Amino acid sequence: MAFLDIRKLSKNYGSTVALDGVDLSVNAGEFVTLLGPSGSGKTTLLMSIAGFTQPDDGGIVIDGVDVTDVDPEDRDFGVVFQGYALFPHMTVADNIAFPLKVRKWAKADISAKVEEMLSLVGLDKLAGRKPRELSGGQQQRAALARALSFGPRILLLDEPLSALDRSLREIMQRELKRLHKETGVTFIFVTHDQEEAYAMSDRIAVFHNGRIVQMGAPRDIYRKPASLFVAGFLGGNNIVTARYLSAEHKLKLFGDYLPAPPQFDPAQHGNGEVTLWVRPENLSFSEAGGGYSFPVTVLDISFTGSSERVVVGTVDGQDLMIQASSESAAGLQIGQQIRCSFNPGAIGFLASD
Template structure:
C-alpha cells in the first residue's frame, strides 16, 4: 500500500462534477504535482486531502489509516496558500511559532524549533520583522517555515508561487526542491503552470474535467502525451490532423504525403483513416530537404522575439497552423506573409489514440 491512497473520490456541486472518481497513490517522500487548467479539479482534490472539503464518495487513506472523515486539525498536514495567510500583526518568529503554540509545545522546544526553521529557509536574520516589511519571496518562506514547523506528514501547496514574478518564482522553485530534499516530507503541489510542474516534480498528475487523464514522470508526459488534451495542455506541441491510407501505407499531413513512420501503429493510431498527431515546436527546423527529414512548404503568418530565440507561426498547405521556436538570428530571412520551407524528422512526429 502506498503512503497516501486516494480511492474513487467523487465530489459534485449540483450538476457540476468537481471530482469524477479520482484514484491516486502517493509514495512517502514523493513530490507530486497536480497539474491542470482552472476548474479541472486539482484544488478540489487538494482541499479534500486537507479535510476542508468532504467528498461525496470514496476514501483517503494515509499510512493504512482512513482519514476521510477526520477534521483538518486532526490530520497533521501542512498547507501553504497562494496568499501566504500570514498574521500581519505578528513577527516572523511569532508567525512560525503559532502552530506550535496551538499544539501546546513547551516554550523551549518552540524556541529551538522556530530558530531551526528560520535557518532552514534563510530568514534567521529577519525574525523580528512583520510580514509587511518583507518581500513576496520572503513572505513565502515564512509560510513554508510555519507549515513545516510541526513536522507534518504531508505538505499541501495550493499554487503558492503564482503571485511571484518570473525570476523570483524560479528561485522559489529551487528553494522548494531543496526543502523537499532536506526535510523528506511528502509534497503535493497544485499548479496550472507546466514549466513549474516539470521543474520540481517526481511525478505529475494531469487533470481534465475532474479526472486524472495521465500520470507519470515529467519527461514521460512531455515525450509521450496520452491524449490530444494532454498534448495541447502541456505546452510546446503542435496538434495536427492527418489521414492514413491503408492502401499506400502513407500519411497525408503538413500538406504532403509521407511514408508512415515505424512507430505509427496501424491498429491503434487511426479510426476510419483519421489520425491525431503532434510535433514539438523545437523539433521543426527551417530550411530545405535534408537526409532523414521530411520537408514541407508553409506561409509565415507571424514572428515574435522571445528572448532566447524567435517564435515563428506558419500555415501549412492543408491549413494547419504551426509554431516553431528557433535560435535568435536564425530567422533573419523569415518574412511575414512570405513562403518558407521547413523540415522535421518523421521519428519525432507523435501519434495519439483516436478521440
C-alpha cells in the same frame, strides 16, 4: 499500500462535477504535482486531502488509516496557500511558533525549532519583522517554515508561486526542491503552470474535467501524452491531422506524402484520419532535406527573448508554431514562402477513439 491513497473521490457543487471518481496513490517522500487548467478539480482534491472540503463519496487513507471524516486540525498536515495567510500582527518568528504553541510544545523546544526553521529557509536575520515588511519571496519562505515547523506528514501547497514574478518563481522552485529533499516530507503541489510542474515534480497528475487523465514522471508525460487534451495542454504541442494510406503505408500530411515512421501503428493510431503532434522546438527551417520537408507561408513572427516564435501555414490549411533561434529566423518576412522540416522520429501519434 501507498502512504496516501485516494479512492474513488467524488465532489459535486450542484450540477457541477468538481471531482469525478478520482484515484490517486502517493508514496512517502514523493513530490507530486496536481496540474491542470482552472476548474479542472486539482484544488478541490487538495482541499479534500486537507479536510477543508468534504467529498460526497470515496475515501482518503493515510498510512493505512482512513481520515475521510477526520477534522483538518487532526490530520497533521501542513498547508501553504496562494496568499500565504501569515498573521499580519505577528513577527516571522511568532508565525513559525504558532502551530507549535497550539500543539502545546515546551517553550525551549519551540525556541529551538523556530531557530532551526529560520535557518532552513534563510530568514535568520528577519525573525523580528512583520509580514508587511517582507518581500513576496520572504513571505513565502515564512509560510513554508510555519507549515513545516511541526513536522507534518504531508505538505499541501496551493499555487504558492503564482503571485511571484518569473525570476523569483524560478528561485523559489529551487528552494522548494531543496526543502523537499532536506526534510523528506511528502509534498503535494497544485499548479496550472507546466514548466513549474516539470521543474519540481517526481510525478505529475494531469487533471481535466474532474479526472486524472494521465499520471507519470515529467519526462514520460512530456514525451508520450496519452490524449489530445494532454498533448495540447503540455508543452504547446502542434496538434495536426493527416490521412493514413494503408496500401502505400504512407501519411498524407501538409499536402505531401510521408512514409509512416516506425512509431506509427495503424491498429492503435487509426486507419484513415490520424491525429499527431510535433513540438515547436522540433520544427526547423530548411530548403531541402533534414528529414520530412514541406512548403509553408510565414503568418506571424514574435520575439520572445531567448528565441523567436514563428507561426506558419501549410498548404492544407493547418497552422504550426515553430520555436527557432533568432539566427535561423533572421530575415523572415510575413507572407514569405519557405520550407520547414522535422525528423519523423520526433512526432507522436494519438490513439484513435
